Amino acid sequence: MLSSVSWQSYIVGIGIVTILYYAVIGKIFYSRELMQLISRSKEQKITTEREFIPSSIDPAEQVNRIIGQIGSIIKIAADQNTPQPELFFSLQQLIRSYPLIQESEYRGAVRQYIKEVVEGYGSYDLSEEELTQLWKP
Numbered sequence: 001m002l003s004s005v006s007w008q009s010y011i012v013g014i015g016i017v018t019i020l021y022y023a024v025i026g027k028i029f030y031s032r033e034l035m036q037l038i039s040r041s042k043e044q045k046i047t048t049e050r051e052f053i054p055s056s057i058d059p060a061e062q063v064n065r066i067i068g069q070i071g072s073i074i075k076i077a078a079d080q081n082t083p084q085p086e087l088f089f090s091l092q093q094l095i096r097s098y099p100l101i102q103e104s105e106y107r108g109a110v111r112q113y114i115k116e117v118v119e120g121y122g123s124y125d126l127s128e129e130e131l132t133q134l135w136k137p
Contacts, residue, residue, distance in 0.1 A: 040080060063106045066098050067113055074114075078121040087124060092134050102135060111135070 026034060073094065077087040091114065095102065101110060111131055118124050 059100050059104045059106055062098055062101055066101060069094055070114055071117055074117050078123045084124050095134055
């Protein structure tokens with residue numbers, strides 16, 4: 001009986017059984033974590049995409065855009081317990097994608113908004129020095 005089963009059939013069968021086993025274990029014990037992992041990858045794609053910002057756009061409109069994106073990044077980071085250095089890096093990358101705001105009179109308002117939103121979630125503590133570092137190239 002055992003001689004009628006080839007090694008190739010045996011390995012394929014064991015592979016299928018192994019995949020099914022881990023799928024059932026994942027579904028039973030890790031369904032919540034798997035769903036969070038799937039939704040996190042979708043959210044990261046949304047927040048990491050950079051949109052092209054033409055220089056003809058009014059700085060006030062750019063401020064509205066960046067404020068919306070900053071709020072989203074901080075909310076997602078707080079919900080997912082993202083480490084503070086990763087949040088800092090994400091904010092720094094976002095600010096770099098808006099060069100007109102870096103030299104405009106709105107810089108202080110955006111900086112204050114970041115400080116208020118971060119303090120509002122209470123998960124992070126950005127110092128004044130770190131807020132200043134966000135604007136460095």
